[in-house]
Amino acid sequence: MAVALVGLPGAGKSAVGRRLGMRLDLPFVDTDHVIEQRIGCSIRDYFEREGEIAFRDLEQTVIADLAANPQGILATGGGAVLREANRKQLRDHFHVIYLRSSPEDLFRRLRHDVKRPLLQVADPLGRLRELHDARDPFYRETAHDVVDTGRPTIAMLVNIIVMQLELAGIVESGAHPEEPPA
Numbered sequence: 265m266a267v268a269l270v271g272l273p274g275a276g277k278s279a280v281g282r283r284l285g286m287r288l289d290l291p292f293v294d295t296d297h298v299i300e301q302r303i304g305c306s307i308r309d310y311f312e313r314e315g316e317i318a319f320r321d322l323e324q325t326v327i328a329d330l331a332a333n334p335q336g337i338l339a340t341g342g343g344a345v346l347r348e349a350n351r352k353q354l355r356d357h358f359h360v361i362y363l364r365s366s367p368e369d370l371f372r373r374l375r376h377d378v379k380r381p382l383l384q385v386a387d388p389l390g391r392l393r394e395l396h397d398a399r400d401p402f403y404r405e406t407a408h409d410v411v412d413t414g415r416p417t418i419a420m421l422v423n424i425i426v427m428q429l430e431l432a433g434i435v436e437s438g439a440h441p442e443e444p445p446a
C-alpha cells in the first residue's frame with residue numbers, strides 16, 4: 265500500500281504524512297528530505313546555487329526511484345506535479361491525495377517561514393495565489409482524492425484520510441482505530 269500527498273507549500277504534506285504513517289504503521293518518506301540527503305545541503309541553498317531546473321531534475325530522479333518501489337506514505341515537494349513525468353509516476357504507483365488549501369490559509373501558516381525559496385519574495389500572499397492558480401489543475405489531475413485542509417486540524421485530516429483510504433479499499437476498515445485522547 266502506497267499513498268502520496270500532493271499540494272502547495274504549507275498544505276501539510278509533511279506534517280499530515282508523518283502522522284498518517286504513525287497511525288497506519290507505515291514508513292514515511294518526504295521527497296524534500298531525500299533530496300537534501302543527496303545534495304548534502306538545504307533545498308534553499310541548492311536553489312540559490314544551482315537554480316530551479318537543476319532542482320527539478322533531481323526531484324524527478326528521486327520520484328522515479330521511489331515509484332520503482334512504492335511503499336508507505338510519501339510527502340512530495342510542492343512543485344512535484346509541475347512535470348508530467350512526475351504526475352504520471354505518482355498517479356500510476358501511489359494512491360494520491362491532494363491536500364487543498366486556500367492561499368490565505370497558507371499565508372497564515374507560512375508568513376514567518378524562511379526555508380521555502382519560492383516564498384522569499386516581497387509579496388508572499390500574491391505569490392501563493394499565483395502558485396495556487398497555476399498548480400491547482402495539476403494537483404487535481406494527479407490526485408485520486410481531494411481533501412480540503414482549511415478548517416480541520418492535522419489530527420482531523422489524518423482521520424479524514426484514513427476514512428477515505430478505508431472507503432477506497434486501500435486500508436482495511438477498522439484496522440487502524442483512532443488513538444484515544446491522552
Ligand SMILES: Nc1ncnc2c1ncn2[C@@H]1O[C@H](COP(=O)(O)OP(=O)(O)OP(=O)(O)O)[C@@H](O)[C@H]1O
Nearest residue numbers: 272273274275276277278279341342373416417418
Ligand atoms: N491543517 C493544519 N492546521 C494547522 N497547521 C497546519 C495544518 N497543516 C499544516 N500545518 C502547519 O503548517 C506548516 C507547514 O506544514 P508542512 O511543512 O507539513 O507543509 P508541506 O505541505 O510539507 O510544505 P512544503 O511543500 O513546503 O514541504 C507546519 O508548521 C504545519 O505544522
Ligand SMILES: O=C(O)C1=C[C@@H](O)[C@@H](O)[C@H](O)C1
Nearest residue numbers: 273296307341342343380381
Ligand atoms: O513549491 C515548490 O515548488 C517547492 C516546494 C518545496 O516542497 C520544495 O520542494 C521546494 O522548495 C520547491
Ligand SMILES: [Mg+2]
Nearest residue numbers: 277278296339
Ligand atoms: Mg514538506
